[in-house]
Amino acid sequence: MSGETPAGGTYSFLTEETSVDAVLARLENCQDERLAEVMTSVIRHLHAVIKEVEPTQQEWALAIDFLTKTGQKCDDKRQEWILMSDTLGVSMLVDAINHRRPSGATENTVLGPFHVEGAPVHALGGNISKDGKGTPCFVSGRVLDSDGNAIPGAKLDVWQSNADGFYDVQQPGIQPAMNLRGIFRADDEGRYWFRTQKPQFYPVPTDGPVGKLLMAMGRHPFRPAHLHYIVSAEGCETVTTHIFVRDDPYLHSDAVFGVKESLIRDFDMVDDPDRAAEIGLPNPFAEVAFDVVLARV
């Protein structure tokens, strides 16, 4: 049943057949064009899901309960809705849409929740591992533009979890503050190098509604081992990315879909006492090379 309202608008009472049109008609007075565009898409697809799935009232009540508890699990240290977005591949999709780069430029991946502003600035070669755990690791590479020119002075902000699979901010009082975080500046030839420990895979939080959903879907909660980078330089598009350890058991099933082929690297074990001494690491150690290519803007 539809028609014209006394005020001259249109109406249609909601039925299974008219449900989308009935709800979209109510956007007729929306002054915010972008919101109207977004809500039109949301309403269309939300109703499509309901029509495909035909939830029982009990199932819809379960969905409401899930949505409610996901918000209620959030606080200043925990963002369960971002975890939901991450584990359904939405965060990576949004990231991809917002970072369409020229071929050859280093690809983005998700920022994740563990970046901290104000990490310590190190000289090139500095060691960001303050707890000395895990396998010592030497990281080096160059920061270049898409034409292969060095970008002297490029800023590299790097961070990672420790050998136990936790970031420092997850273990205050257990890990030293600012463990495994550092800011470096590339040298005159765009080169950078630093010491750390080899990253380890770790689980996303599983004690909330999203973790329970992951388990119910038959999925594991692990992220493959990775080292985070934010690389920036004047006149270039900033890259937020990770490098992933090639032999990680979860490389092909990252719980948050962060892996890209171009970001996988070999972390080779090196047994060379002279080189270890030169670098300032115990022998043997892991070594990885990663060049970052920034797009000029």
Place this chain on the structure above:
Amino acid sequence: MSGETPAGGTYSFLTEETSVDAVLARLENCQDERLAEVMTSVIRHLHAVIKEVEPTQQEWALAIDFLTKTGQKCDDKRQEWILMSDTLGVSMLVDAINHRRPSGATENTVLGPFHVEGAPVHALGGNISKDGKGTPCFVSGRVLDSDGNAIPGAKLDVWQSNADGFYDVQQPGIQPAMNLRGIFRADDEGRYWFRTQKPQFYPVPTDGPVGKLLMAMGRHPFRPAHLHYIVSAEGCETVTTHIFVRDDPYLHSDAVFGVKESLIRDFDMVDDPDRAAEIGLPNPFAEVAFDVVLARV
């Protein structure tokens, strides 16, 4: 990039092109077939929304914030996610899908959040208005089956907001407990009648994220005046419904899409001192008739 994992599963790294398949592939170990079916639909449509809308990172952060705050607004007296479901027409759609009835049977509409178990049982003709506000109103009708046979003893559970637009449970200490709630039993001919006050339109709550979204969409928060019924009888499908006041200004724009053509009724003003005295109401009064048709199961 896709292929076979070391364990023999399939994988595909997430890109804009592969995002749906990459996420759906992770359902391969889901033991709960219904959950897999639901999540397949959710994932497909969620990614479709993102691809249509192409949110910026800032917009996606706003969405995450909205989702979070909607859960955090909920407590034992407030269910903001149900309000979200209601105002996007989803509750009515789920209700419609779950109550496909033979033509002629009284149609369902949403239960709403204000039903209370254990309302007082009244004799036929009883007055459920304990605050005596508003326009006195006489309600009567019959409970029938689809063949037109009376259903003696059918149970009618009725409730409504008062003339100020609030339910008793929204105003504890202001309204008398169990104001405008009652349970009646139809007589031997399926007839029922009772006294009340004419219902009034009222707003859904607007002090939370969903209310703000409604306003941003250019929508008003009002529900047209209505009287709730749950009607049940042995051997029949229970009906949860309302009747709506035909001349209500919000009849064609119910904030929760609850109106159906078949549920609209005239609430006629009657000026007849003798009838008023007979019924036990002040003169003049409003009168409405509503027959309920239950489907046999």
